[in-house]
Amino acid sequence: MKLFDLIIIGGGPIGLNCALEAEKAGLSYLIIEKGTIVNSLYNYPLYMTFFSTADKLEIADIPFITTSPKPGRRDALEYYQGISRQRNININLYEEVLKITKEEQFVVETSKSVYLAKKVVIATGFYDIPNKMNVKGEELSKVKHYYSEPYPYANQKIAVIGSSNSAVDAALETYRKGAEVTMIIRHSEISKSVKYWVKPDIENRIKEGNIAAYFNAEVLEITPTTIIFKDENQTVQEIENDFVLAMTGYLPNFEFLRNSGIELQGDCLNPFYSEETMETNVPGLYLAGVVCGGKDTHLWFIENSRIHANLIVKDILSKIEVSRNQI
Structure with a gap:
């Protein structure tokens, strides 16, 4: 069974950004997504227009070109799915992650298989569970x-x-x-x-x-x-x-987070993580994107959570360097 440096749960914009940063750093990775690429965006209203301009939705410095002042759902699908094709992102689609356990390595059980990883990022968003x-x-x-x-x-x-x-x-x-x-x-x-x-x-x-x-x-x-x-x-x-x-909003999968060992705090069930590294209370398990906000799903969106990928990969690389120095 192959051991990945990083498994990313969720193939939305932030999950894709994590993959691109991992690739840039020379880390082996796999995205596991239970639907299609950027599944949440696919399920948005057909004629939805983003609040953000295209440049605020860009990942990995890849230009988001559109003739509209504000991109819509179709523009975003073309952009993110196009990145996945062009960059040959390593992603498994229509495969749901059921369980994460921490042994010597992380064991990630899905609806189709079992995977091993040194580190895991949960970037699952919040759109799957109605409030x-x-x-x-x-x-x-x-x-x-x-x-x-x-x-x-x-x-x-x-x-x-x-x-x-x-x-x-x-x-x-x-x-x-x-x-x-x-x-x-x-x-x-x-x-x-x-x-x-x-x-x-x-x-x-x-x-x-x-x-x-x-x-x-x-x-x-x-x-x-x-x-x-x-x-x-x-x-x-x-x-x-x-x-x-x-239209009462949506929530992250708190049961999945809790079962993964992540501490949930306060009335809003805010998951514990470091703002500097995005690492949770479980060593080697990170959060990225909207899922970081708990019930406060309005706090994080593509524009202000793109930085999470950089923070996570930077922390992983620093831990690798520390480990090498200890050998």
Whole structure:
């Protein structure tokens, strides 16, 4: 069984960046990804536009060329998957990592095989597990925690839960395809983090009454034909409903992190790691990307976590040098 210097769990932009840095340093590596290359981006809404400009999404100093001021989902897929092809990234796709154990080396068990590694990076992002509302009826097929495009919702009564970028995009796109849209928002206003060119659009649609919005509201129950919620006056309302788009965010796989031996801290389950090296409390096990934020998934994104790959590889090389000096 081959022993890799580094196994990277997750083939998103940050996982790819870790691979490129490892290759530059002469380390043998393998990425293991449970879906396709940049799987999370593949599952984004079809017409999503990034907040960041293309240069902020670049990895390994490889230019991200696009004619749009802000790249979209398709641009990003072409860029990152193109890098994987051109640089012949060593990546196993559609293979889920089930377990990591630390023996003399790391043993990485997957849905297809078992691998050995001297070091491991977890760069799994956060998009796989929806942040559930935990209300009666959430399991109904009409409730969607992922949104891809507006066309299935034409002429339907849609409830959009949330006020972040994903919720606002879903509300505006479905409204413009003929849906009757109601937003149910637990806060007092549209999120300040909504893209600056979109925020006035949703606020004006709400102001003119084309999109209904209930602020300081709480979903109580979902039935096959209605949604029941409490408004800011604590009045229980029930309205007709065909689909619920629950854009309530997503979470990392905390069980996987915990089972890997990583300490999770506080109410937000922030994983323990060194800010200087990205190494966790498990020696040789590193974190990279959005997974570092625990429940605070808004803290890390491609633009500000690209540096993680450099920190990790630098630390690995320093440990190799120390080991050589001790021989």
